[in-house]
Amino acid sequence: MTTTVIVVGAVFFILAPSVAWMAVLPMPFILWGSFGFQRKLAPRYADVRENASLINSRLANNITGMATIKSFTAEDYESERVGIESDHYRRSNRRAIALSAAFVPLIRMVILIGFTATLFFGGIEAATGQLAVGTYSVLVFITQRLLWPLTNLGQTLDQYQRAMASTQRVMNLLDTPIAIHPGTTPLPATTVQGDIRIDNTSFAYTNQHPVIEHLSLTIPAGQTIAIVGSTGSGKSTLVKLLLRFYELQQGRITLDGNDIRDLNLRDLRRCIGWVSQDVFLFHGTVAENIAYGSFGASIDEIIHAAKLAEAHEFITRLPHGYDTIVGERGQKLSGGQRQVWRSPVPCSKTHPS
Ligand SMILES: Nc1ncnc2c1ncn2[C@@H]1O[C@H](COP(=O)(O)OP(=O)(O)O)[C@@H](O)[C@H]1O
Ligand SMILES: [Mg+2]
Incomplete structure (x- = not known):
């Protein structure tokens, strides 16, 4: 022009x-x-x-x-x-x-x-x-x-x-700024112990009253603990903080003595098995969904994991067993069926949990 x-x-x-x-x-x-x-x-x-x-x-x-x-x-x-x-x-x-x-x-x-x-x-x-x-x-x-x-x-x-x-x-x-900056310290899945210390932590979701205030908690490696509280008291939030989905406003959390902020984010998350309340399944077979995250898992490992989660039995009763397509978001399964095998096997071979 x-x-x-x-x-x-x-x-x-x-x-x-x-x-x-x-x-x-x-x-x-x-x-x-x-x-x-x-x-x-x-x-x-x-x-x-x-x-x-x-x-x-x-x-x-x-x-x-x-x-x-x-x-x-x-x-x-x-x-x-x-x-x-x-x-x-x-x-x-x-x-x-x-x-x-x-x-x-x-x-x-x-x-x-x-x-x-x-x-x-x-x-x-x-x-x-x-x-x-x-x-x-x-x-x-x-x-x-x-x-x-x-x-x-x-x-x-x-x-x-x-x-x-x-x-x-x-x-x-x-352009949304990245809020969670990964650390650099590696955390090999094979050596992690699981000693968690939560030290005087406080946290609030954006512009809201604090969900967690001055909480300190020590969870020694190998211990099984349950956190009980009324709905909305912050139990899930605690787990999300451990996974670093959100950043603490005060205090620190350490895993085996390392501040989780210093740890490589992928390593940290690989070592935590998180079974969410709302389970998300991907369109694909039962076996693919069990192996999600451990993409190289063999069928024997998948069956082993399913047995640990007591899912093996109902899976074998499905029309095509481990090869059954679960449908989008797992709609062809019952709620309980969806949840049970999403119990991941985080640091797979060494610590089947
Ligand atoms: N993504 C979010 N954004 C803002 N507020 C949230 C978010 N998730 C949870 N909350 C609030 O934080 C509080 C604790 O939630 P949560 O940890 O999920 O409770 P619960 O103990 O039942 O697991 C609740 O008051 C909830 O409304
Ligand atoms: Mg919850």
Whole structure:
């Protein structure tokens, strides 16, 4: 576009300097209008993306929670909520489109003024003999070459803003600072003892009252302990802190005398077997899910682990035994079946736990 404007503009000034300025006059307005307009449009497109993500997550939620919705006969309630969010999406889209649809015609009107002025005043000069008729007809053609491409500028910028609204969301995610910085001390799975000391620790999830306050606890290697407390008292949080899913605000936790912040994060997590309350299974076979994390495990090791978890029996009763496909998130299994074999065999060969 820049090349066109420079080349055609130069030709214009050489051929007919007296009318050339009329063709060039709309350009600053078009440029100024385009960029100003894009600045207005950007937040509207951002709003459209935001609303699209809300309705997407609502739909995804409803589909996964289908059984709950049906059992509570909440279909009408849910479809109303989908309706409301659809409506927000539609409205934000309309706001963006109203602006973007107004833009191109406005640009064209400005262009038309320049075009008409060139035709009219060039025509008068040609009629009075100041401008050769041949030159005039060249002018008529190249004014179009000069000005019409500028309408594309609007469309290009419009598409750019649309794409940027999406790109920005991805970029924001990528720019999220990493809160957990891995340490460097290696922790070989074969030598770990499991001596845990929790030393005067305090922790709160962001902007909330503390979940753990000045807690100290020593768990000698090889001990089995249970932590009991009312729901929401912070039992799971303690385990998550041990895995370094969150960073302590005060105090420290050591494993075999090493501050867990200094340990290599992968080594640390490899040495902890975590059976979460909400078990997540991957689409694949039973054997693949048992071996998850210990990807090189042989079928004998997998069966051994299943026997330790008392899962071997029901697995052999499944239609294809260890090769049964569990379905997405393990939906083809019962809740208890899902949980039982996710008891991992963390530091596998040496410490089957
Ligand atoms: N990811 C999270 N973000 C914010 N607050 C959380 C998060 N997970 C748990 N909490 C809050 O921390 C408290 C302790 O939770 P948790 O450790 O899961 O309890 P429980 O003892 O039942 O395992 C609860 O009040 C819970 O609401
Ligand atoms: Mg819990």
